[in-house]
Amino acid sequence: MGTLVLAAEEFTPPGASLFEYPPIFGSVTKPMVLAVLSLVIIVAVFTLGTRKLSLVPSKGQFALESFYDIPRNTMARDQIGSQDFKRFIPLILGLFSFILVNNLFAIVPVIQFPTLSRIGFPLSLALFVYVFYHYAGFKKHGFAGYIKHAALPPGVPVFIAPLIIVIELLQKFVVQPLSLALRVFAAMFAGHLIIALTAVASAFLITAGGALVIAGPFAFVAGIAFTFLEALVQVIQAYVFALLAAVFIGAAISEDH
Numbered sequence: 375m376g377t378l379v380l381a382a383e384e385f386t387p388p389g390a391s392l393f394e395y396p397p398i399f400g401s402v403t404k405p406m407v408l409a410v411l412s413l414v415i416i417v418a419v420f421t422l423g424t425r426k427l428s429l430v431p432s433k434g435q436f437a438l439e440s441f442y443d444i445p446r447n448t449m450a451r452d453q454i455g456s457q458d459f460k461r462f463i464p465l466i467l468g469l470f471s472f473i474l475v476n477n478l479f480a481i482v483p484v485i486q487f488p489t490l491s492r493i494g495f496p497l498s499l500a501l502f503v504y505v506f507y508h509y510a511g512f513k514k515h516g517f518a519g520y521i522k523h524a525a526l527p528p529g530v531p532v533f534i535a536p537l538i539i540v541i542e543l544l545q546k547f548v549v550q551p552l553s554l555a556l557r558v559f560a561a562m563f564a565g566h567l568i569i570a571l572t573a574v575a576s577a578f579l580i581t582a583g584g585a586l587v588i589a590g591p592f593a594f595v596a597g598i599a600f601t602f603l604e605a606l607v608q609v610i611q612a613y614v615f616a617l618l619a620a621v622f623i624g625a626a627i628s629e630d631h
Contacts (some may be wrong), residue, residue, distance in 0.1 A: 393491055393563070408489045412475040416468075421593035440480040445470045445616055454459040455628070462623055465506065469499065470616035473558065477608035480566050481601055488608070493555070500555035502617045508547075511626030524626070554618055558611045572597030 395404040417544045423438040431439060445466040450459040473490065480488035511520040523545045525539045572593055580590035 377603050393566075395487075401512060404487060405489050405492045405495065408476060408479055408485065408487065409495065412479070412489070413474055415475055416471045426494065442467065444583045444613070445620075448619040449617050453617065454624040458627060462620070465623075468611055468617055468618050469503070471614050473499070474612035477558075477612055478605070479564065480569070480608065488566050491504055491562040491566050493523050493559050496555040496559040499615070500551045501621065502552065503552040507619070507622040510623055514627040520626070522607060550618075550622060558615050560608055561611045565600075565607055568600050569597060571606060572600055 397403050398407065420438070423434055426432075427435060446459075446463050449470070450463050450466045453459075454462055476489035476495070479485045480491075491498075508520075511524065514520070515523050525534060525542045527538065527542070530538050576590050576593035576597055579593055582588060
């Protein structure tokens with residue numbers, strides 16, 4: 375028992391400092407470099423994948439078309455509507471691709487860091503989506519028309535209309551962008567922290583000596599399991615972010631609330 379207590383006192387779990395990176399050069403940090411790298415990867419994949427398009431697609435073209443089908447059909451068309459969705463495809467596709475690649479960086483050897491675990495990145499993306507869908511709504515309905523469209527659902531009884539207006543305006547102009555950013559940030563932050571914890575714990579247990587060595591392999595296996603789980607969460611979070619962006623755009627430009 376004394377050995378276990380002593381080992382627990384010596385073990386230092388990873389914390390928020392795990393996400394702090396000193397500048398590589400000037401004020402440029404690793405997350406900034408990864409954000410740019412993700413853009414290079416996305417542009418390269420779509421450029422190379424669309425160079426030689428054919429009616430009978432190759433395996434690469436088929437894979438790229440299948441990927442493109444997700445934001446085009448299951449997000450943009452289904453949520454925005456068949457009449458207006460095409461002009462929003464680049465935005466939804468770009469969001470989905472950018473977030474997915476940056477999330478998956480967390481499980482890529484050597485890189486091993488999810489860019490969106492730094493709150494500035496998801497906040498910036500959410501702010502961009504926020505401005506975009508409100509602009510689309512103002513353009514479609516006019517200023518007064520859009521405020522009425524966003525604040526007062528049809529069929530609301532007069533006696534509760536003031537309360538509904540306050541709730542809807544808070545939701546549309548405050549809650550939605552914050553929840554959009556915080557959802558992906560929290561998932562990437564927590565997931566990366568858990569994986570780091572299992573890695574540090576397994577290394578500590580294996581080298582601790584005594585009975586603790588037996589627990590080392592279990593922590594290592596848990597780390598592998600959490601890595602696969604985190605990969606699934608990374609894909610889901612990219613999908614949810616882009617899907618909600620399409621939902622907000624669709625709600626902003628719809629004729630009915």
